[in-house]
Amino acid sequence: MSLISLEHLSVRLGGNTVLQDVNFTMxxxxxxxxxxxxxxGKSTMLRSIIGALTPDxxxxxxxxxxxxxxxxxxxxxxxxxxxxxxxxxxxxIRVPRAKIVDxxxxxxxxxxxxRAMTDLSGGQFQRVLLARALLGDPHLLIxxxxxxxxxxxxxxxxxxxxxxxxxxxxxxxxxxxxxxxxVMSASDRVICLNGHVCCEGRPExxxxxxxxxxxxxxxxxxxLALYRHEHTHTHDDDHDHDHVHDHKHDREHSH
Amino acid sequence: xxDDFLTRAALAxxxxxxxxxxxxxxxxxxxxxxxxxxxAHAAILGVALSLTLxxxxxxxxxxxxxxxxxxxxxxxxxxxxxxxxxxxLAHSAxxxxxxxxxxxxxxxxxxxxxxxxxxxxxTRTDLAVIWGGAGLVLAxxxxxxxxxxxxxxxxxxxxxxxxxxxxxxxxxxxxxALVVAVAIKVVGALLIGALLVIPAATARPFARTPEAMAVMxxxxxxxxxxxxxxxxxxxDTPTGPTMVCVAAVLFAASNAVALLRRAV
Ligand SMILES: Nc1ncnc2c1ncn2[C@@H]1O[C@H](COP(=O)(O)OP(=O)(O)OP(=O)(O)O)[C@@H](O)[C@H]1O
Ligand SMILES: [Mg+2]
Numbered sequence: 001m002s003l004i005s006l007e008h009l010s011v012r013l014g015g016n017t018v019l020q021d022v023n024f025t026m027x028x029x030x031x032x033x034x035x036x037x038x039x040x041g042k043s044t045m046l047r048s049i050i051g052a053l054t055p056d057x058x059x060x061x062x063x064x065x066x067x068x069x070x071x072x073x074x075x076x077x078x079x080x081x082x083x084x085x086x087x088x089x090x091x092x093i094r095v096p097r098a099k100i101v102d103x104x105x106x107x108x109x110x111x112x113x114x115r116a117m118t119d120l121s122g123g124q125f126q127r128v129l130l131a132r133a134l135l136g137d138p139h140l141l142i143x144x145x146x147x148x149x150x151x152x153x154x155x156x157x158x159x160x161x162x163x164x165x166x167x168x169x170x171x172x173x174x175x176x177x178x179x180x181x182x183v184m185s186a187s188d189r190v191i192c193l194n195g196h197v198c199c200e201g202r203p204e205x206x207x208x209x210x211x212x213x214x215x216x217x218x219x220x221x222x223x224l225a226l227y228r229h230e231h232t233h234t235h236d237d238d239h240d241h242d243h244v245h246d247h248k249h250d251r252e253h254s255h
Numbered sequence: 256x257x258d259d260f261l262t263r264a265a266l267a268x269x270x271x272x273x274x275x276x277x278x279x280x281x282x283x284x285x286x287x288x289x290x291x292x293x294x295a296h297a298a299i300l301g302v303a304l305s306l307t308l309x310x311x312x313x314x315x316x317x318x319x320x321x322x323x324x325x326x327x328x329x330x331x332x333x334x335x336x337x338x339x340x341x342x343x344l345a346h347s348a349x350x351x352x353x354x355x356x357x358x359x360x361x362x363x364x365x366x367x368x369x370x371x372x373x374x375x376x377x378t379r380t381d382l383a384v385i386w387g388g389a390g391l392v393l394a395x396x397x398x399x400x401x402x403x404x405x406x407x408x409x410x411x412x413x414x415x416x417x418x419x420x421x422x423x424x425x426x427x428x429x430x431x432a433l434v435v436a437v438a439i440k441v442v443g444a445l446l447i448g449a450l451l452v453i454p455a456a457t458a459r460p461f462a463r464t465p466e467a468m469a470v471m472x473x474x475x476x477x478x479x480x481x482x483x484x485x486x487x488x489x490x491d492t493p494t495g496p497t498m499v500c501v502a503a504v505l506f507a508a509s510n511a512v513a514l515l516r517r518a519v
Binding site for chain 2: 047050070075078080082088094
């Protein structure tokens with residue numbers, strides 16, 4: 001059974017339609033990346049999946065008993081709340097200290113267990129967030145720009161850790177990233193979102209498709225072009241094969 | 256032992272301090288200090304109503320405080336800023352309460368006792384109500400502690416862990432109403448907010464974990480209650496306000512110590 005499926009999901013926030021008719025399913029063990037410009041609804045989609053937003057249309061279905069590890073795009077901890085790293089890691093489920101120490105070490109922030117969360121650097125904070133998300137042996141990891149603020153080795157280590165986690169836990173990973181060059185190599189599937197799903201497909205197929213090359217060029221430049229291409233076209237239905245993005249359906253047809 | 260009014264007063268003060276401590280921490284962490292005030296001010300309306308209907312003061316205060324807390328909870332985020340909303344509701348409730356009390360004929364009530372508390376008049380029954388209520392509040396917060404903490408930290412983290420932050424907010428609201436109903440006899444409607452916020456704020460510079468902060472706040476609150484009782488007896492001052500004065504002195508001392516520690 002799919003980990004999650006979104007069926008005709010539409011979300012309105014503050015009077016604006018942020019997401020419109022989004023259909024999406026994810027299988028266990030998949031790594032899927034959502035790309036799209038700022039304000040395109042990526043975080044909104046993730047927050048709908050965790051249940052923080054109520055859809056106006058359509059629905060979000062989660063596998064029974066699905067455990068989610070979530071890294072939010074931003075997390076402000078009020079200075080009135082004393083919160084050391086080890087306590088944050090064990091929230092809401094108590095975890096033995098040894099397991100916390102191991103998790104921190106795996107995330108490259110060994111020895112920070114007793115620091116206050118508010119005293120961490122941006123990159124350290126981000127690593128702790130990821131370590132916490134992994135701690136509960138999740139079936140699905142949801143990462144909203146989890147590598148923001150990480151240095152180059154940190155970012156590389158992060159993606160290695162993700163691969164590792166998938167191999168070890170077999171969990172699905174759904175992430176938002178602006179690092180398009182990494183996305184292309186680290187993901188099984190890429191979703192391009194701009195209020196609706198513009199295109200979707202396996203990265204190498206996306207990259208090799210003549211239509212894709214014609215539109216985006218190749219390499220990093222091509223990835224950057226993902227941002228520039230026309231987002232405002234309309235999708236009459238899910239199977240507009242004459243559309244330049246027809247590579248996106250490769251996966252759907254294989255089911 | 257309970258025959259001594261001072262012993263009863265001390266036990267009442269300590270009971271209230273222990274119940275308000277963990278809630279006070281959440282009030283501070285969630286920046287809802289005024290929320291406690293609003294609920295407490297509404298309590299005067301509860302007093303008036305229960306005197307009119309000749310029901311128990313505790314019950315009347317509990318119901319009105321609960322209604323008030325729920326009203327604020329559900330109206331917040333619907334157009335008005337929370338502080339505006341609280342300003343309107345809290346003062347309206349207090350005003351209506353005071354007006355309603357003035358209508359009461361035949362019953363000579365000492366309004367001061369409900370505004371500032373009258374811990375020296377605590378009966379055995381009051382004591383049972385206070386400790387029963389305190390126990391309930393403590394059980395409620397202990398039971399929901401992790402979920403409440405997660406929801407306070409970040410609602411989205413709570414949702415991702417299958418915790419409904421709205422439900423946790425409701426639990427907190429109910430616990431707050433309960434504490435107000437229990438504490439009105441001890442410190443009075445005007446000063447319950449102080450008892451919620453001051454011990455928690457005093458504990459903050461020295462607490463490294465949320466749990467430590469709650470425990471310290473309880474100890475500081477109990478200290479303020481006992482110290483206040485002693486001082487009030489000694490200097491013949493009103494007990495409720497004296498307790499809050501002691502709490503305030505502790506707060507000043509805590510901050511002075513924290514400043515010194517940082518300077519060294
Ligand atoms: N609480 C809210 N109320 C009203 N509008 C909102 C709210 N949250 C988000 N929006 C709007 O919804 C749109 C999508 O926001 P979202 O955070 O999902 O974008 P995003 O793709 O994650 O962007 P970014 O790359 O900047 O993180 C934006 O136009 C934003 O202004
Ligand atoms: Mg976002």
